[in-house]
Amino acid sequence: MNATVIIEVSVSILFLLGVSFSLLSSFGLIRLPDVYTRSHASTKSATLGVLFTLLGAFLYFLLTDGYLSVRLLLGIFFVFLTAPVAGHMITRAAYLTNTQTDRLVFEDKEEEEKKTNSSASS
Amino acid sequence: MSWIHIMILLPFIYAILVPFLYKLYSHKLHTGWFVMPIPVIIFIYLLQYITPISSGEKIYTTLAWMPSLGINFTTNVDGLSLIFGLLITGIGALVILYSIYYMAKKREALHNFYIYLLLFMGAMLGLVFSDNIFVLYVFWEITSISSFLLIAYWYQRPKSRYGAQKSMLITIFGGLAMLAGFIMLSMMTGTNSVQEIISQMNDVTSGPLFVPAMLLTLLGAFTKSAQFPFSIWLPDAMEAPTPISAYLHSATMVKAGIYLVARFTPVFGGAVEWFWIVSVVGMITMIWGSFYAVKQTDLKALLAYSTISQLGLIMSLLGLGSASMAFGFTEESAMYTVATGAAMFHLINHATFKGSLFMVVGIIDYETGTRDIRRLGGLMTIMPISFTLSIIGGFAMAGLPPFNGFLSKEMFFTSVLRASELPIFSMETFGIMFPVIAWVASVFTFVYCMILIFRTFAGKHQPERLEKKAHEAPVGMLIPPIVLSSLVVIIFFFPNIIGQSLLKPSLAAILPGFTQDGAFEFITKIEAWHGFNTELFMTIGIVIFGTLLYLSHKKWSSVFYTLPEWFSLNSVYNAALEKSETVARGITNNYMTGFIRDYLVYIFAFFSIALLTCVWVLKGVSLDISNNAPISIYEVILVIGIVISALGVLFSKSRLTAIISVGALGYIIALLFVIFRAPDLALTQLIVETVTVALFLLCFYHLPEFKKEHSRVRFRITNLIISLGVGITVTLLALSAQGNKLFEPISSYFENSYELAGARNMVNAILVDFRGFDTLLEILVLSVAGLGVYTLIKLRKQGSGTNETE
């Protein structure tokens, strides 16, 4: 077992791990009942998946060529930074426009009344 | 530039001055007085040519115009052109004098009248003196145009415009045909000079273009000279002021066709087609014109039909005369040259008497306010001079002595009689037609001449039916017809003066082969009395039958109305014009539907059909997949993805889905670029696709949701066939181009981009350096689009613009 094989195996593991997260989240995207739960699948599992994959690629180039790709690192950082904001913005948009709010359970009853009224009226 | 050129161009140059003269002096002096000296000067100038020309001299001068194109203003003064030149200027001068009295000084746009007139005069001079066929054509068209303008001089009147349009359409049609003929002649002979064409013609008479060139040239002549069936424009041209009718539409312009036939007789004469067409068309025109002249109640219309008839007569004479050439210029053929001589002689005579008659009719119109024979009558005592003039003109036209018309009419009869005995051109069988038709036509001519004279001047005067109180015309108005009438008489008594000085040189020009003097010996013997020959009996017969018909006119005139109205050539013309518009609109509206889809269908259909046909016929497809790159599974997946997204666009019911599908398509293509190792493309495609999708979304927020396309099945099937056609075409060609790489691409050069342009990225090196020009323009396109978007959104219609309307 030489170095190349070790690298390839570890990179493969990272890739497979990443892609399983991706697959899972895509199942979630299909399976989950409403836009909010689906957003969980996409903003988190998928993000995690891509982070693993990028890490795998980063390691591959680092270990095989000794090439430290800042572009990949920057990519990881950027995805990491923006994915939650994107999720936040889109679910907020859904929430504020009363998309599928009637299925939600509210801890705060006052809020629930407000939402159900407005979604009924809208 | 020689004097002759200056003389020809003088009217044009002077025409430029007319508006200024008009502006400065029109309140003091009739503009015509300024114009009149021009024809007089030219006339006098031309007179000096008589001596050299009659002694057989030929006078060429060249003014370079477009030497490289072989279009030069070469003038040829010979007998033929000189006759015309003198007619144009002589009658021109008289007409202008006449017009000074006829055209009211206060009538506005009088300057226009004289500009057109000068334009015409110059053009006519240019036409007859020009030796270059294309220059001849130039002047030919100018005469048509100036005639158009003169006919519509009173452009407010619908009838004037109608007449002008008609004459323009017909004469310009003929002009174009003639031009086509000229082009063929020029091609056949390699020269544009009439004289050189004549000298080279023997080589090409058997060429395939000989007959087409002849027919086309004749078409020009026939339309201009109002030969049947193109004659219909001439009666409507009578909407022009009477001086114009006298000048253009009887004495000069309509004779341009005669001139053309005469001028090209040396080229085409001798051919059987030429003989038959020219003489038969002339004959038909003659009888048709004389017959319909009888029907007319408007004096000018009557004169118009008579002009048609007379032009037919001259034309047929030229045709008959061309027979002489068929014999190859021998003694024997000389006997037929009399027809050509008669043609030229009658041409002059007709100009004199018809000019005079038009002027008289103008006087009647001017004095009584009408030209309607039914309202006129008994003017004999009120207008004795006019009456005398009309007697002279009318009798000359009827072919009675002692007037010049008698002489040429007798020569005409001689010609048709001789022609009927021609041993060639199948004249043994059909020859007898000519004297018969000639005689019948002459009878009708006699009848309408009598109608013209006696219905106007004899009978009962009906002042209550006239617009004005009639009296004799002012002296100035009478002088021109008096001059012409005097000529009518003088020529009768001294025909040989013009015979020697003008006719003979003109015959030498028309039949250049006949150099021996004997060929034209009849010229010296033009005389009234030949003894009791067939011609004389024919004339006597005309007088007898003509008188009978004139007296019984009321009884048989219903014959004119037996033919239905629609049958006349005029109604054919009108219907054609009207129909052409309806049909044209029908055709155009039928395919120019205004629906962009239809246009696209045409375009795509043309694209597929043309290319597939081409591929099929030329065997342009040669499939060769040997140098195909191998296919990997991932590529197949991407391709499937592309197809699915494209189908998604096609079948999506919501606009959002469609937009997203198109975005997906773009992204997958970006991936394909990644696979095909084109990183720059992938990057660009990604960004551009994103921005495009964003723009789609931004815009389609403003657009409505998809509606179900309620289209018929036929519509959809057409669309499907068309789009399949396009797809198949593109694929087929791509496959064959792929299998058909003929050369190594030039791009291996760019592999040296690092040495050449200091760049490791070849694509970038191409973009900013090797083909930086493309990129520079590409950003220009981009910027214009950006500014355009800005403009499109910001600039709204707010009644802006000072000179624009919806």
Next chain:
Amino acid sequence: MNNLVILPIIIPFISGMIMVVFRKNITLQKWLGVIALLSTGFVAMMLMHQIKSEGIQSIQVGGWQAPFGITVVADMFAALLLVAAFLVALACFVYSFFTIGNDKEKHYYYPFFLFLMTGVNGSFLTGDMFNLFVFFEVMLISSYVLITLGGSKGQLRESFKYVLINVISSFLFLVALAYLYGVTGTLNMAHLSLRVAEAGQDGLLTTIAILFLIVFSLKAALLLFFWLPGSYSAPPTAVAAIFSALLTKVGIYAIFRVFTLIFYHEPQITHVLIGIMGALTMILGAIGAIAYWDIRKILAYNVIVSVGLIVAGLAAFTYSGLLGSIYYLIHDIIIKGLIFLIGGTVIALTGTAKLKEFSGLIRNHPYLGWMFFISALSLAGIPPLSGFVGKIFITRGTFEAELFWLGAIGFMTSLMVLYSVMKIFMNGFWGETNMSIEMEKGSTKRVILPIAFLTVLTIALGFGAEGIHDYVSIAVEGLLDPSIYIEAVFGNNPIP
């Protein structure tokens, strides 16, 4: 190397961009535009002179030897068109000073105009097929904006169609380029000429040639003209005039260039097809021209007719035919600009394009009327105005090539053309004057100047046809002998 060649492209380009920078200063824009156009014209004339004395001028942009870089080539054909384009552009540009309106001026009208000229001039000059595509796009995108400028209902409706058709035709252009590159591996026109000649123009190359013909026909309105009448009736007068004077000409130019320089080996297929398309174009155009009583439509269909006539000379593919085509092309650029300017002025005066709604204009507008008359005659090729030399030689060419039907159709349709424009003259300018000056919606003040300028040109071009003959004949010789062009592009350099 001669940087003069590039100037007709970059002078309007840079001037237009400077105008964008100074977008608030309309006066400056007007002056700059006039100066730019004048200097372009001056350069074009210098080029004509140089080409005459030194042969075809070329420049390898960026210093990259052909066929690797982009070559810009000024042969006499292109130079003549440049000059003609300059003349008509100047007239239209000045015409728009008085008519276009402050709103459009503030929204980059003048820059767009100059960018249009950049595209037009570039299309004439480029020696590279792909670069030609790019110049087409420069021209088209400017035309898209100009046609919509103002955003009235009619404009939007027609310009959508115009843009759509042109988008499609641009795609087809790219398709054709792709095939051509696939087969020949090059884009430089001179190089293409060599390679096609070397390989022989086989079935596939001929098919590609026909694809190019379709592409350029869409631009030239050769048979595929359906988009034209609507589009040309939508924009403001000055724009319609420059469109009708130049845009189709660029397509025609491309057809000439490609079918004399590259695909000239199978004329019995390609050129005869061009002839057939030209004949149909003339017939359908003339039928359209006589069908309507609407000035805009009559004039638009007249644009179409002349396209057919011009390509007839190419179909003949003889010296006379090409000579006639070039003469006629120059004539047509000027006369189409002129007649559209007059037509637009009339519409502005009367507020309608419908001939039946007004008459007798000549009484109050004699100059306009007579200039229309002259241009109408010129349009129909009546001598001695500018159209006739071209017409004679095109016809002669068709006869020489034994395409008699083509020449005959040319003549027949020119009569129909005359009929159609005389209809405007007789029904609009003649007749009872039914509109006093006070009732008119616009005025002819000042706009008469550019109109008179073009009228004088059409007269001068008719009388002075000899004056440009040397140039035209050099152009024809260049078209007939591709080796001159190739020599000018490659010089002594090795050809891959």
Next chain:
Amino acid sequence: METLMALLIGVLFTIGTYLVLTKSLLRIILGTAIIGHGVHLLILTMGGLKSGGPPLLGVDTLSFTDSLPQALILTAIVINFAVTSLFLVLAFRTYQVLGTDDLNKLRGSEDE
């Protein structure tokens, strides 16, 4: 691969053309977008596919993909983008002003 691409391009042209022939402004523009993609792929295919690494010197020692078509496509993409954006805006302004996105209702005044 080239054959597959040729077929794919044909499909894209077919679908694009079909869309262009429909009545709705949006479908038409989407159709042109699809044809545009087809055109770009065609240029790439005509240049020859995947005969090497990316056209970057020093990255790969393999032979290079034909770089010229890539540059041409880049130019074409940008121009297409410019035209499409203008076209889009034109479409939506047309809809705004004329009140319909049905091309059948956007008939010209060809018939008087």
Next chain:
Amino acid sequence: MSNLAVQLLINLTIATLWMFLNDTFDPVTFFSGYLVGLVILFSMRRFFSTSFYFIKIYAILKLVTIFTYELIQSSILVVRQIMKPKLDITPGIFKIQTELEGEWEVSLLALLLTLTPGSVVLEISQDGKEFTMHAMDIPISSDSVRKTKETFEKAIMEVTR
């Protein structure tokens, strides 16, 4: 910490980043990166109204560790829920309050809370004191999120204050 210092810091960061991007680690690249940073900062200068807090390396590391731990834990939770043959989750909305102040603190908290699976910040109140949260499964999440929030809050304050 002054505004100027923050900008200097960012500038240096950009310069370093630049070296990495170019895969070249020499003064020239650093200097050009510095110039690039200057340009960026200059163009963005007006966005710096509030000041940036000094970043303590340790606190940052600690925060990262906490966060990673939480991330993995909650990921497993969510994945389990999705993988269950029958979905028995009760998604819902709840609210939490925070003591954090200022743009960056609040943002950081929201960011971390959103990144941990099982919860999403739906809305932040105008004063930034109250988050409306959505949970995958409200019985489990609402409590765990509140706990996580507290650890995060503490770690953040260590970094920022």
Next chain:
Amino acid sequence: MRPNDILLHSVTKIATFIILTFSIYLFFAGHHNPGGGFIGGLATASVVVLLFLAFDVETVKKYLPLDFQLMTALGVLLAVLTGVGSFFFDAPFLSQTFDYFELPIFGEVELATAVLFDIGVAMAVIGTAVTIILSISEAD
């Protein structure tokens, strides 16, 4: 009531730096790696768009007082004028040149006129992209 955009704003500010750095990198990378004026310009434009999205037109215009139409024109002018520059060296239009210079601090540096050209391209692209997006967004 308007939702609080605090999270978006703060992340946007950071993202802006990343994207800007990246775009400038892309721009300069173009010479040897994928990238160049067009891509760099569009990436920069995406920053501007992001700012417009996260904030609003007024705010961005206040903080980033750029006239994008002017920028377009200046960009195109810059590009074309680098081409005209070659006239002064009696070289064909648009001749680019590059050389390696020994500079005091920098060591050997490649300077290419093509970079100026590319800057023009980038400016034009930024200007156009932002103009288009802003225009459409402001349409009513």
Next chain:
Amino acid sequence: MFEKVLMIVLIALTISIIAAIYRVVKGPSMPDRVIALDMIGINLVAAVAVISVLLKTYAFLEVILLIGILSFVGTIAFARFIERGVVIERNRDN
């Protein structure tokens, strides 16, 4: 072997993307679609990383960040659009 793994990963990503496309098409709400789109972007990033490894080239590493950027900007734009009906606001205060 390694290449086989990479192919499997790519195919898995493709399936993931197809699932997301299903959600895009199905909706039902706008936010659903946008979320799915966002996920497509994220998966594309992963795919490009894998392809880079597969092709052993750094040439596409730019693409990764770029997709990330575009996906972020796009999602924000959508969110704005859904929330306010406009993408870019003139002035937040009114």
